[in-house]
Every structure is written in structure tokens, then in C-alpha cells.
Amino acid sequence: MGEIALRVEGLEKSFGEKNVHKGVSFELRKGEVLGLFGGSGSGKSVILRSIIGLEKPDAGKILFEGQDLATLSERKLMEVRKKIAYVFQNGALFDSLTVEENLSYPLQEHTKLSNAQIHSKVNAMLELIDMKGSNLLLPAELSGGMQKRAGLARAIILGPEVILFDEPTAGLDPMNTQRLLDNVKKLKERGMTGIFVTHDIPAAVQISERIAILNQGKIHVIDTVQNLQNSSDPLVKSFLGAESHANKG
Numbered sequence: 458m459g460e461i462a463l464r465v466e467g468l469e470k471s472f473g474e475k476n477v478h479k480g481v482s483f484e485l486r487k488g489e490v491l492g493l494f495g496g497s498g499s500g501k502s503v504i505l506r507s508i509i510g511l512e513k514p515d516a517g518k519i520l521f522e523g524q525d526l527a528t529l530s531e532r533k534l535m536e537v538r539k540k541i542a543y544v545f546q547n548g549a550l551f552d553s554l555t556v557e558e559n560l561s562y563p564l565q566e567h568t569k570l571s572n573a574q575i576h577s578k579v580n581a582m583l584e585l586i587d588m589k590g591s592n593l594l595l596p597a598e599l600s601g602g603m604q605k606r607a608g609l610a611r612a613i614i615l616g617p618e619v620i621l622f623d624e625p626t627a628g629l630d631p632m633n634t635q636r637l638l639d640n641v642k643k644l645k646e647r648g649m650t651g652i653f654v655t656h657d658i659p660a661a662v663q664i665s666e667r668i669a670i671l672n673q674g675k676i677h678v679i680d681t682v683q684n685l686q687n688s689s690d691p692l693v694k695s696f697l698g699a700e701s702h703a704n705k706g
């Protein structure tokens with residue numbers, strides 16, 4: 458069945474009167490991409506934010522490498538954030554820094570690598586995201602697709618164990634969506650583990666081993682893409698319906 462990278466157990470979270478999570482449980486296996494679907498406002502981002510400690514669950518556990526992230530101190534969370542990367546939707550680059558400076562930043566902060574080593578890591582990363590030679594450009598000089606890929610590169614340059622993607626293809630045209638997915642596929646070939654939150658069902662189907670659907674505060678179902686595509690569950694069909702028609706067509 459594969460080793461478990463991360464286990465979420467019975468997460469509960471309310472904002473005021475609103476019960477967003479009513480007992481969310483799932484496991485992320487090492488080496489898999491887990492697609493996470495759910496309606497707008499269902500609490501997908503709050504799951505990811507809870508995993509990196511930006512939200513505190515009211516109850517439940519988030520087990521990672523023998524620690525419960527739900528109760529970890531801020532200082533220990535800093536360490537965990539080197540191992541669990543969060544890819545922001547807009548890339549979240551520093552506007553006044555070049556691409557090279559943006560990508561170098563985590564390496565300068567968190568490693569003892571020499572400038573030459575950092576430069577060569579940055580170049581390797583730029584090659585991976587199809588942005589070779591863009592070192593000296595400022596974020597404003599990049600297309601939206603490039604900004605997102607650069608944001609991805611910066612998020613993962615420390616070599617995290619787990620990558621959390623929050624709608625990384627939102628707002629991208631089909632060509633740039635595919636480029637980003639191809640980048641993610643390259644990471645998969647290197648054994649990446651990740652959670653991929655998206656409304657883009659075909660994209661998630663392409664790169665996920667399994668898919669989880671969050672509904673009414675709980676994981677309604679979590680299963681392989683193939684099993685879900687053959688499911689007769691109405692909710693599953695409503696999420697995957699469009700995709701399975703597309704496959705047949």
C-alpha cells in the first residue's frame with residue numbers, strides 16, 4: 458500500500474457559526490499526488506493552511522514524521538515548512554527582486570550553500586520549469602504562467618518532502634495550464650508527494666494517483682482515479698462527469 462507521508466485525523470474547524478470541517482480524515486501516501494476537490498468554500502484551502510500551521514484546527518491531528526502539526530509550536534513549524542511546501546495561487550514572488558533573487562532567497566535563508574552552488578541550483582530549477590535564461594527578469598516582466606511556475610520553483614527549491622498546491626492552474630490558459638502540469642509531472646518522476654487542490658478536474662485526473670472529494674465538512678470519498686471514474690455515486694459523478702464524457706468523446 459505504500460508508506461504514509463501525512464495523516465490527517467478528525468480535523469474540526471469552525472469560523473464563528475460556520476462549521477467548515479466536521480471530522481476530516483485522510484492519508485497521503487509517499488510518492489502519490491492526491492487530487493482534492495470540493496465546492497467553493499468547502500474548506501480545501503483551510504486543509505492546506507492547517508497542514509502548514511497557518512490555521513489551528515479546533516480538534517483533530519495532522520501527523521507528519523511522528524509529530525502532530527496541529528499542536529506544534531511556531532518555532533517547530535518553521536522547520537516543518539522547509540519540508541512541506543505551499544505553492545500559492547499567484548506565485549507570491551517578491552516584486553522588487555529578480556527571478557534569480559526570488560529563487561535564491563530560500564537557499565540563502567535556510568542553507569549554507571555557496572553563491573556558486575546557489576546559482577547552479579537556481580539554473581537547474583529554471584530549466585525544470587522551462588524558464589532557462591530568465592534569471593534577471595523581474596516578476597512584472599513575466600507572463601502569468603511564468604509567474605506561477607517561478608512561484609512553484611521557489612516553493613520547492615529546498616527539496617520538500619510534500620508539496621501542497623492550491624489551485625496552481627487557476628486563471629491560466631490551456632497551454633500554460635499544460636506547461637505547469639508538465640512541470641508537476643517532471644517532479645512526479647522524481648518521486649514527489651503532494652496534494653493538488655483544483656477546480657480543474659481534467660488537470661487533476663492527469664496527474665493524481667488518487668482523488669479525495671471534500672463535501673459538507675468531511676471527505677466524502679477517497680479512491681483511485683480509475684475507481685472514481687467508474688463510480689455510480691451521484692456526487693462523484695457530478696465532479697468527474699464532464700471528464701469521463703470527454704474521455705469517451
Ligand SMILES: Nc1ncnc2c1ncn2[C@@H]1O[C@H](COP(=O)(O)OP(=O)(O)OP(=O)(O)O)[C@@H](O)[C@H]1O
Nearest residue numbers: 472475477495496497498499500501502503504656
Ligand atoms: N480566516 C478565516 N476567517 C473566517 N472564515 C474563513 C477563514 N478562512 C476560511 N474561512 C471560511 O471557511 C470556508 C472554507 O474556506 P476555504 O478557503 O478553505 O474554501 P475553499 O474550499 O478553498 O474554496 P475555494 O474553492 O473558493 O478556494 C469559507 O466559507 C471561508 O469563508
Ligand SMILES: [Mg+2]
Nearest residue numbers: 501502503623
Ligand atoms: Mg481555496
